[in-house]
Amino acid sequence: MTSGTTSRQKPRREEPVSYYGRPVIKAPSWSAQDIAGYFFLGGLAGAGSVFAAGAQLTGRATTAKALKVSSLAAVSLSAAALVHDLGRPSRFSHMLRVFKPTSPMSMGSWLLSVYGPAAGAAALTAVTGRLPRTGVAATTAAAVLGPALATYTAVLAADTAIPAWHGAHRELPYLFAASATAAAAGMALATGPPHENTPARYACVLAAVADGAATHAMERRLGTVAVTCREGRAGALLRTARGLTAAGAAAALLLGHRSRPVAVGAGLALLAGSVCTRFGIFAAGIASAEDPAHTVGPQREAAEQRAQRSQ
Numbered sequence: 001m002t003s004g005t006t007s008r009q010k011p012r013r014e015e016p017v018s019y020y021g022r023p024v025i026k027a028p029s030w031s032a033q034d035i036a037g038y039f040f041l042g043g044l045a046g047a048g049s050v051f052a053a054g055a056q057l058t059g060r061a062t063t064a065k066a067l068k069v070s071s072l073a074a075v076s077l078s079a080a081a082l083v084h085d086l087g088r089p090s091r092f093s094h095m096l097r098v099f100k101p102t103s104p105m106s107m108g109s110w111l112l113s114v115y116g117p118a119a120g121a122a123a124l125t126a127v128t129g130r131l132p133r134t135g136v137a138a139t140t141a142a143a144v145l146g147p148a149l150a151t152y153t154a155v156l157a158a159d160t161a162i163p164a165w166h167g168a169h170r171e172l173p174y175l176f177a178a179s180a181t182a183a184a185a186g187m188a189l190a191t192g193p194p195h196e197n198t199p200a201r202y203a204c205v206l207a208a209v210a211d212g213a214a215t216h217a218m219e220r221r222l223g224t225v226a227v228t229c230r231e232g233r234a235g236a237l238l239r240t241a242r243g244l245t246a247a248g249a250a251a252a253l254l255l256g257h258r259s260r261p262v263a264v265g266a267g268l269a270l271l272a273g274s275v276c277t278r279f280g281i282f283a284a285g286i287a288s289a290e291d292p293a294h295t296v297g298p299q300r301e302a303a304e305q306r307a308q309r310s311q
Contacts, residue, residue, distance in 0.1 A: 030085060030282075031084075031085050032279065032282055032283070032286075033081075034081045034082070034084050034085035035081070035082075035085055035282060036278045036279040036281075036282035036283075037077075037078075037081045037278075038078050038081045038082050038085070038153065039153045039157075039176070039278040039281075039282065040179075040183070040274060040275050040278040040279075041074045041075070041077050041078035041081065042074070042075070042078045042112075042149050042150065042152075042153055043149075043150045043151075043153070043176055043179055043180030043183055043274065043278070044070070044071070044074040044180065044183040044184060044187065044271075044274070045070075045071045045072075045074035045075040045078060045115075045119065045146070045149060045150075046071075046115070046145070046146035046147060046148070046149030046150030046151075046180060047146060047147075047150045047177075047180035047181050047183060047184035048067045048068075048070055048071035048074065048146070048183075048184040048187055049067070049068070049071045049115075049119060049122070049139070049142035049143045049145070049146035049149075050143050050146045050147065050184070051063075051067050051184045051185070051187075051188055051199075051200065051203075052064050052067035052068045052071060052122070052139060052142070052143070053139050053140060053142070053143035054143075054199060055067060055188070055192075055196070055199070056136075056139055058199070060192065060196040060199075062192055062193055062196060063188050063191070063192030063193070063196045063197070063200075064126065064139075065126040065127065066187070066188070066191035066192055067184070067187060067188060067191070067192075068119070068122045068123040068126045068139065068142075069123045069126070069127065070187050070191065071119050071122075071123070071142065071146075072119045072120055072122075072123040075112070075115060075116050075119050075149075076116070078112075079112055079116065082112075104152060104155045104156040104159050105156060107152065108152050108153070108156055111145060111148055111149055111152060112149070114145060115142060115145040115146070115149050118138045118141040118142040118145065119138075119142045120138075121134060121135070121138035122135060122138040122139040122141075122142050125138065126139075147177070150176065150177060150180035151173045151176050151177050151180070153176060154172040154173040154175070154176040155169075155172075155173060157172065157281075157285065158172050158173075160285075161289075162285040162286075162288060162289050163222075163225045163228075163285075163288040163289065164222060164225055164228050164229065164281075164284040164285045164287070164288035164289075165281075165285045165288075167221060167222045167223075167225055168218040168221060168222055170221065171214050171217045171218035171221060172218065172281070174210065174214040174217075175211065175214035175215060175218060175277070175281070176278075177210075178207045178208075178210035178211040178214055179207075179211060179241075179273075179274045179277045179278065180274070181203060181204075181206070181207035181210070182204055182207035182208065182211060182245055182248075182249075182270045182273060182274050183270060183271050183274035183275075184200075184203075185200040185201075185203040185204035185207060185252075185267075185270060186200075186204065186248060186266070186267040186268065186269070186270025186271040186273075186274070187267060187271065188200035188267070189201070189204070189252055189256055189263045189264065189266055189267030189270070190263070190264050190267030190268055190271070191267075193260075194256065194257050194258065194259070194260055194263050195257075197252075197256055197257065197263055198257065200252070201252045201253050201256045201257065202253070204245075204248060204249045204252050204253075204266075204270055205249045205252075205253050207245070207249070207270075208245045208246055208248075208249040211241075211242070211245055211277070212242065215229075215238070215242070225288055228284040228285075228287040228288045228291075229280070229281075229284045232283070232287055233280075233283045233287075234280050234281075234283035234284035234287055235280075236280075237276045237277075237279050237280030237283060238276070238277065238280035238281075238284070240273075240276045240280075241273045241274070241275075241276035241277040241280055242273070243273075244269045244270070244272050244273030244276065245269070245270060245273035245274075245277075247266075247269050248265075248266045248267070248268075248269030248270035248273060249266070249270070251265065251266040251269070252266035252267070252270070
């Protein structure tokens with residue numbers, strides 16, 4: 001108290017707490033190997049079909065065939081990973097009993113069921129050289145469905161209560177799209193001849209830039225929860241992903257058209273970077289669910305913001 005005035009101190013902001021320090025929400029029981037792998041493989045398949053259609057339209061036959069085969073392999077492994085995590089194949093078929101546009105899981109199940117045969121027909125006709133018109137139709141169908149397949153898993157993750165996923169519901173689809181583009185460009189570089197890889201070289205640079213921008217925007221929106229993307233296993237994976245993607249894009253742009261070994265190395269780096277991105281995002285989500293501070297804190301901040309807007 002000075003000069004007849006009373007000094008007022010702001011109340012100390014308490015740290016977020018929960019009962020007995022236990023997690024407020026239950027972390028998903030998903031297997032990292034199955035579900036993070038499912039995220040990556042679906043992105044590779046979907047974006048690969050778009051690249052395959054573009055390669056076919058521009059006369060890059062070797063690259064188009066390789067990408068069609070890789071997309072079929074990726075979507076097959078993706079479905080196998082999903083079924084393995086579900087425990088029984090019948091659980092996947094049971095999801096096809098309903099068609100619910102508001103459910104990412106329902107839409108994803110139907111998307112896989114329609115995309116898979118299209119990717120299979122595109123790859124089969126490309127390898128055998130038979131039924132070219134059927135091949136064109138299948139390639140087009142797979143390319144149309146490809147972007148949705150590459151990004152719907154981001155919507156699926158963001159539709160949960162996991163803070164690091166739900167809080168980034170606006171940015172996560174863009175990050176998954178950039179990661180899928182980098183993976184597909186990497187596959188094109190690794191499997192196609194150098195004289196056909198010009199579109200892939202430029203695409204991987206755009207993907208690297210978009211990946212960095214989406215990651216930055218995501219961390220800004222997450223606020224304090226973004227620490228889960230910077231520390232621990234998730235932080236290490238995401239930093240590795242950024243390094244591999246940047247190195248792969250730089251090598252592809254500068255030397256990928258001159259040297260086959262450089263193009264293959266750049267492609268493998270881009271593929272590895274995409275894998276690390278998906279596993280890093282998965283790990284960040286699990287970490288945010290297991291720490292009460294990342295659930296209580298954001299909920300309280302959101303309540304305070306609503307209260308301020310109502311005043």
